[in-house]
Amino acid sequence: MKRERIKVNVTPYEVRGNVTEEDYQCLIRQFGIWPLNKELLDRIKRNVGELHFMLRRGVFFAHRDLNWLLDEYEKGNEFFLYTGRAPSGETHIGHLVPWVLCKWLQDKFDAELWFQFPDEEKFMFKPELTFEEVQKHTYENMLDVIALGFDPKKTHFLIDTRHANLMYKEACKVAKKITFSTVKAVFGFTNETNIGSIFYTAMQSVPCFLPSILKKKNIPCLIPLGVDQDPHFRITRDILPKLGYYKPAILHAKFLSGLKSYGSKMSTSDPDSTIWTTDSPEQVRNKIMKHAFSGGRGSIAEHRKLGGNPDIDVSFQWLYYFFEPDDKKLAEIREDYKSGKLLTSELKAYLIDRINAFLKEHQRKREAAREQTDKFIFKG
Amino acid sequence: MKRERIKVNVTPYEVRGNVTEEDYQCLIRQFGIWPLNKELLDRIKRNVGELHFMLRRGVFFAHRDLNWLLDEYEKGNEFFLYTGRAPSGETHIGHLVPWVLCKWLQDKFDAELWFQFPDEEKFMFKPELTFEEVQKHTYENMLDVIALGFDPKKTHFLIDTRHANLMYKEACKVAKKITFSTVKAVFGFTNETNIGSIFYTAMQSVPCFLPSILKKKNIPCLIPLGVDQDPHFRITRDILPKLGYYKPAILHAKFLSGLKSYGSKMSTSDPDSTIWTTDSPEQVRNKIMKHAFSGGRGSIAEHRKLGGNPDIDVSFQWLYYFFEPDDKKLAEIREDYKSGKLLTSELKAYLIDRINAFLKEHQRKREAAREQTDKFIFKG
Numbered sequence: 231m232k233r234e235r236i237k238v239n240v241t242p243y244e245v246r247g248n249v250t251e252e253d254y255q256c257l258i259r260q261f262g263i264w265p266l267n268k269e270l271l272d273r274i275k276r277n278v279g280e281l282h283f284m285l286r287r288g289v290f291f292a293h294r295d296l297n298w299l300l301d302e303y304e305k306g307n308e309f310f311l312y313t314g315r316a317p318s319g320e321t322h323i324g325h326l327v328p329w330v331l332c333k334w335l336q337d338k339f340d341a342e343l344w345f346q347f348p349d350e351e352k353f354m355f356k357p358e359l360t361f362e363e364v365q366k367h368t369y370e371n372m373l374d375v376i377a378l379g380f381d382p383k384k385t386h387f388l389i390d391t392r393h394a395n396l397m398y399k400e401a402c403k404v405a406k407k408i409t410f411s412t413v414k415a416v417f418g419f420t421n422e423t424n425i426g427s428i429f430y431t432a433m434q435s436v437p438c439f440l441p442s443i444l445k446k447k448n449i450p451c452l453i454p455l456g457v458d459q460d461p462h463f464r465i466t467r468d469i470l471p472k473l474g475y476y477k478p479a480i481l482h483a484k485f486l487s488g489l490k491s492y493g494s495k496m497s498t499s500d501p502d503s504t505i506w507t508t509d510s511p512e513q514v515r516n517k518i519m520k521h522a523f524s525g526g527r528g529s530i531a532e533h534r535k536l537g538g539n540p541d542i543d544v545s546f547q548w549l550y551y552f553f554e555p556d557d558k559k560l561a562e563i564r565e566d567y568k569s570g571k572l573l574t575s576e577l578k579a580y581l582i583d584r585i586n587a588f589l590k591e592h593q594r595k596r597e598a599a600r601e602q603t604d605k606f607i608f609k610g
Numbered sequence: 611m612k613r614e615r616i617k618v619n620v621t622p623y624e625v626r627g628n629v630t631e632e633d634y635q636c637l638i639r640q641f642g643i644w645p646l647n648k649e650l651l652d653r654i655k656r657n658v659g660e661l662h663f664m665l666r667r668g669v670f671f672a673h674r675d676l677n678w679l680l681d682e683y684e685k686g687n688e689f690f691l692y693t694g695r696a697p698s699g700e701t702h703i704g705h706l707v708p709w710v711l712c713k714w715l716q717d718k719f720d721a722e723l724w725f726q727f728p729d730e731e732k733f734m735f736k737p738e739l740t741f742e743e744v745q746k747h748t749y750e751n752m753l754d755v756i757a758l759g760f761d762p763k764k765t766h767f768l769i770d771t772r773h774a775n776l777m778y779k780e781a782c783k784v785a786k787k788i789t790f791s792t793v794k795a796v797f798g799f800t801n802e803t804n805i806g807s808i809f810y811t812a813m814q815s816v817p818c819f820l821p822s823i824l825k826k827k828n829i830p831c832l833i834p835l836g837v838d839q840d841p842h843f844r845i846t847r848d849i850l851p852k853l854g855y856y857k858p859a860i861l862h863a864k865f866l867s868g869l870k871s872y873g874s875k876m877s878t879s880d881p882d883s884t885i886w887t888t889d890s891p892e893q894v895r896n897k898i899m900k901h902a903f904s905g906g907r908g909s910i911a912e913h914r915k916l917g918g919n920p921d922i923d924v925s926f927q928w929l930y931y932f933f934e935p936d937d938k939k940l941a942e943i944r945e946d947y948k949s950g951k952l953l954t955s956e957l958k959a960y961l962i963d964r965i966n967a968f969l970k971e972h973q974r975k976r977e978a979a980r981e982q983t984d985k986f987i988f989k990g
Contacts, residue, residue, distance in 0.1 A: 350782045361779065391782070394774035399741065402730045402771070405806030410790065413805060425793060426785030429809035 240458050241417055243355060245485070248493030254291055254457075254484055261460050263292040263482060273300055278338035283555045284331050284483070292457065292482040294467070299479040302450045303339065309450040311335055312437045312478065314346030317367035318359060321374040322504045323552060323585075324486040324496035328454040330552075331481070333378050335454065336385070343385045344437045345375055345606075350390050351434070354426040361391075369603065374507050376599035376606060377592050386608040388440070390433050396610050397436045400443065405432035407469045416461045435466035439475040444610065451478040456485060458495075486551050489521040492542045507596065511586045518545065518582050525567075526574035537570035538577075545574075545581045553584040620838050621797055623735060625865070628873030634671055634837070634864055641840050643672040643862060653680055658718035663935045664711050664863070672837065672862040674847070679859040682830045683719065689830040691715055692817045692858065694726030697747035698739060701754040702884045703932060703965075704866040704876035708834040710932075711861070713758045715834065716765070724817045725755055725986075727769045731814070734806040741771075749983065754887050756979035756986060757972050766988040768820070770813050776990050777816045780823065785812035787849045796841045815846035819855040824990065831858040836865060838875075866931050869901040872922045887976065891966045898925065898962050905947075906954035917950035918957075925954070925961045933964040 238253045239246040249257075258265055266285070270293070275281045277300065284290055299309055313328050315321070336343050349364045368389060375387075390397060413419050413428055442449050453463060460482060467477040488494040488503035496504050502521050505514055525543030527533035540546035546567060554560045563580070566572035618633045619626040629637075638645055646665070650673070655661045657680065664670055679689055693708050695701070716723050729744045748769060755767075770777060793799050793808055822829045833843060840862060847857040868874040868883035876884050882901050885894055905923030907913035920926035926947060934940045943960070946952035 350779065353782060354786055361783070391779035392775065394778035395772065398774035398778050399730065399771035402733060402806050403741070405809070406734055406804050408805045409802050410799070410805060410808060411801040414801065419790070421791040421794065422789050424786050425788045425790060425809050425812060426782050428790060429785070429805050432805060 241461055242459050243417060245458050245495040248491060249485055249495065250493050253493075257457060258292050261292075261457070261464070263294055263457075263460065263480070264296075266291055266293050266296070266481070270296055270300075273297075277303065280338075282331060282334045283557065284327065284551070286557070287550060288484075289327065289551050290331060290454070290481050290483050293480060294460075294463075295477060295479040296452075296481065299450050299452055307450065308341065309339070309452050309479075310342040310344060310441050312344045312346070312451050312453045313455060314348060314434075314437070315371050315375070316348045316351040317364050317371045318352030318356060319367055319498045321371050321507045322496055322498065323507070323548075324456075324488075324504075326374070326378070326507070327483050327486055327552065328456060328481075329375060329378055331454045331483070333380055335452070336380060341384070341452075342441065343380060344441060344608075345380075345385060345387050346434070346437050347371065347387060347389045348430070348433060349392075350426065351430055354424060354430055372603050372606065373596045373599040374592075376602055377507075377595035379595070380606075382602065382605040385606055387603075387606045388437055388608055393608060393610065396440065397433060400436045400440060401429075401432040403473055404435045404466070404469055405429060407472060408432065408465060412465060416465060431462050431465055434462045435469070438463070438466055438478040439470060439473070442475055448474075448476055450476050452481065453478050454481040455483065457482040458485075484551075487523075487544050487547050489517060489523065489544055491523050492525075492544055492547060505585060507589065507592055509589065511582075511589075514585050514589065515582050518578050518585070522548075522578060522581070524574045524578075526577075527570075530573060533573060534570045537568045538572075538574065540564045540567045543567070543574075543577070545577050548581055549584065553581060553588060621841055622839050623797055625838050625875040628871060629865055629875065630873050633873075637837060638672050641672075641837070641844070643674055643837075643840065643860070644676075646671055646673050646676070646861070650676055650680075653677075657683065660718075662711060662714045663937065664707065664931070666937070667930060668864075669707065669931050670711060670834070670861045670863050673860060674840075674843075675857060675859040676832075676861065679830050679832055687830065688721065689719070689832050689859075690722040690724060690821050692724045692726070692831050692833045693835060694728060694814075694817070695751050695755070696728050696731040697744050697751045698732030698736060699747055699878045700886045700888060701751050702876055702878065702886050703928075704836075704868075704884075706754070706758070706887070707863050707866055707932065708836060708861075709755060709758055711834045711863070713760055715832070716760060721764070721832075722821065723760060723765045724821060724988075725760075725765060725767050726814070726817050727751065727767060728810070728813060729772075730770050730806065731810055734804060734810055752983050752986065753976045753979040754972075756982055757887075757975035759975070760986075762982065762985040765986055767983075767986045768817055768988055773988060773990065776820065777813060780816045780820060781809075781812040783853055784815045784846070784849055785809060787852060788812065788845060792845060796845060811842050811845055814842045815849070818843070818846055818858040819850060819853070822855055828854075828856055830856050832861065833858050834861040835863065837862040838865075864931075867903075867924050867927050869897060869903065869924055871903050872905075872924055872927060885965060887969065887972055889969065891962075891969075894965050894969065895962050898958050898965070902928075902958060902961070904954045904958075906957075907950075910953060913953060914950045917948045918952075918954065920944045920947045923947070923954075923957070925957050928961055929964065933961060933968065 238249050311332050313332050347368050349368050353359050353364050438451050470477055485495040488496040490503045523544040525539035618629050691712050693712050727748050729748050733739050733744050818831050865875040868876040870883045903924040905919035
């Protein structure tokens with residue numbers, strides 16, 4: 231077998247290089263995950279009557295064991311959802327991608343969601359970050375999750391240090407089966423990595439089986455996540471059967487592009503490439519206008535004549551990934567942009583309106599969420 | 611400087627070879643600890659009026675920062691005691707050595723004792739050990755601690771998995787400052803060590819500063835321990851000042867010999883070398899008679915003529931370390947054994963009586979402790 235040249239390096243702790251469509255296909259082979267094909271999508275649709283646009287459009291592009299999960303569901307066995315957010319700063323639009331799908335899956339499959347806030351993870355990996363800062367971010371990040379409309383009766387927040395009485399012992403059971411060699415190979419750790427970072431993946435595995443412990447029966451788990459998080463669960467999936475639990479099923483999302491170039495991962499360390507959930511309409515306008523990479527031409531005349539390229543245009547991609555759920559409308563925009571009828575400035579103006587409409591509503595719900603965190607934090 | 615040949619290997623996870631007096635002197639240099647000299651012992655005596663026989667006799671033979679701790683005490687600043695037991699089986703007499711000194715120190719210095727039961731430690735290091743077994747041992751080990759007469763108002767049990775809400779976050783702060791290189795060098799870990807074992811030392815450091823967090827002021831800590839535990843706190847002492855806490859002071863005990871040979875560490879894996887706190891008088895008699903290594907001669911006639919060697923006689927050492935607090939009586943036994951007046955069988959019979967008298971009382975208090983564990987487990 232020819233060894234594939236790997237252009238991108240994707241781990242939970244580093245995404246190096248821009249990730250193109252070709253790279254996602256390469257990741258499928260590199261990670262040993264499965265394409266989310268039409269047959270599976272049809273099967274989801276048969277079960278719940280429709281498909282979320284992120285599924286239709288391949289924003290979620292790969293999976294592990296989704297067939298098995300649907301087998302279980304079709305037999306009448308419930309499953310639960312698990313996703314999370316390692317608090318280290320504000321929430322940006324890219325973070326919302328798996329959460330939005332979680333909300334849809336919760337509604338359609340009537341599933342519980344266990345949402346982990348591993349408040350020690352980024353503390354371990356970022357030398358300057360303090361626990362005090364992380365606590366502040368944890369609270370703010372919770373507001374963004376709640377604002378998406380999850381059902382408080384079916385949604386449980388786990389905060390690693392606050393739920394350590396429940397989680398640490400279970401993490402130890404997993405940790406006992408993971409050697410330093412394994413985490414070295416999977417995450418690229420070295421002898422200089424700190425021992426908290428080395429241990430951490432065991433904590434991330436716990437929500438995959440904690441509900442099974444609490445309910446005293448084995449419950450299948452489905453994890454919608456950004457594909458960079460897959461390495462954690464590759465380890466988890468090796469170990470859970472040895473502890474008597476199911477391997478979690480996974481749905482892998484592509485990264486929402488950072489503004490500055492198509493295929494970059496939106497980064498918290500470059501605010502110009504990022505729209506935060508707390509940005510004002512003016513901030514959104516400025517960032518999109520200034521920084522959103524355009525697939526348009528150098529002049530209006532040239533654009534009118536030759537048309538733009540939506541496939542590398544970040545504004546178009548943002549509509550495709552997140553802000554334009556209507557396929558028909560999106561197809562029109564695509565055609566108009568390609569033909570030159572729609573100018574970059576017009577495309578950007580349309581995106582700005584969509585983002586600001588979304589954020590207006592999100593920010594209203596986000597403020598209302600300030601009094602609701604207690605309803606979501608798991609009492610265990 | 612001439613490099614010293616190290617005959618013994620002493621880490622928390624391995625004590626290889628018998629440890630002789632000479633080896634303890636070698637460990638002092640190897641570990642960079644300080645001999646517990648007459649000046650320090652006199653200073654303790656000046657403060658509390660007497661010296662425990664384990665201090666007088668050099669059963670505790672070395673220390674770190676005891677001068678500083680006594681400075682603080684003499685300035686009127688309280689300190690607390692910290693010791694522990696990693697539950698993996700029954701308690702044997704060797705385990706009791708540091709606990710007995712803790713009890714004396716608690717009484718004499720009116721000090722709180724924080725007693726850690728790291729119920730994950732041996733689980734991590736012993737492939738076959740389950741958490742269920744560890745929980746059983748934890749409870750049984752608690753009974754032995756309580757039976758020694760600690761003041762429930764001043765004694766707090768910490769059980770790592772049950773107090774993880776308090777401990778895990780603090781352990782993460784320590785773990786962030788420890789690299790794999792460090793634990794590799796200190797504990798002899800390899801790439802095949804599991805990530806729970808790698809993380810564990812951070813949990814063992816937490817009781818050194820948890821009371822300072824809870825009381826919102828920096829409180830000095832004194833740890834009486836078996837010298838094999840020193841490597842953990844060598845790491846802790848490097849890190850705590852960086853987190854704003856005092857380095858813990860330490861008192862290092864020698865190992866109570868296993869029965870079968872002088873200088874061996876009593877091992878839970880060889881029941882014949884070990885007296886458990888739950889042994890019956892008959893079991894004690896059998897083990898001492900059969901297995902306790904004798905410094906006596908091959909025949910009674912020869913013994914009468916040439917005398918025995920108390921310095922390598924395990925029965926005599928057990929009286930010296932634990933079962934004969936009366937110095938005068940001990941000196942008599944020593945002389946009589948050396949002169950040949952006292953036979954091995956008589957020395958053993960004396961020891962058996964002393965052990966059984968101790969265990970009769972200990973076992974009575976141990977049963978009474980069954981209803982008392984709740985008074986000792988920290989409510990935090």
